[in-house]
Amino acid sequence: MRPEKLVFAFIAVFFAVVTPIYWFMAHEVAGTFVLGFAGVLGAMIAGYLAIAARGFDPRPEDRRDAEVYEGAGEVGFFPPQSAWPIMGALVVTLIFLGPGVEQPWITLVGIGVGIWALSGWVLEYYRGDYQH
Template identity: 70%
Template sequence: MKAEKWVFGFIFIFFLIVTPVYYFMSKEIAGTFVLGFTGLLGGMIAGYLALTARSFDPRPEDRRDAEVVEAAGTVGFFAPKSMWPFWTALTLTVIFLGPALHQAWISLVGIGIGIWSCSGWVLEFYRGDYKH
């Protein structure tokens, strides 16, 4: 958690410095609040990570004596081949074609096709050659 804690700590410090500078240069309230709350959010996350990191053993990334092989693990399962990303991309094309042509019915057809293509992609490994 060390790296993450330092990243969010830097965000907190950066916005702590930038917020008053922004206010004195622009005299705008809304942007000042947004920058201030962004800094507070970064500080809150950094504090959470600092407190949580104490309650468990450090990860291999956080130890200086760690070996690369300690962090290795299962990457995951990837489909050897799949037609569903193509159909999902085609569906998105049809959905965005509707507003481009000012025809809402095209988008509705695309949403209908989208239900089919997203269901096929999600349920790909429940039927056919690669079912589990």
């Protein structure tokens, strides 16, 4: 967890430095707030990772004396080919196209297709060749 903690700590420090510079250069409240809040969020995640890392043994990639074979094994489950992400992109396109061309019926069609596409994506592994 050390590399992840350092990445988010760097984000927190970066935004802690950039926020006052932005305030003195732009004098804008909204942007200053957003930059400061991004730094706070980075610090929160870094703190959580630092605390959570104490609760379990370090991964092989976190130890300097680890060997390559210690990290071997199953990496995870990677889904096979699926058409549902493309359907999800089509749904988002339809939903945002409706207000863009001032035709609300296109948004309604997108919501209807979205219910079908979302249920297909969620239930993808409960039917067909890849069910378990």
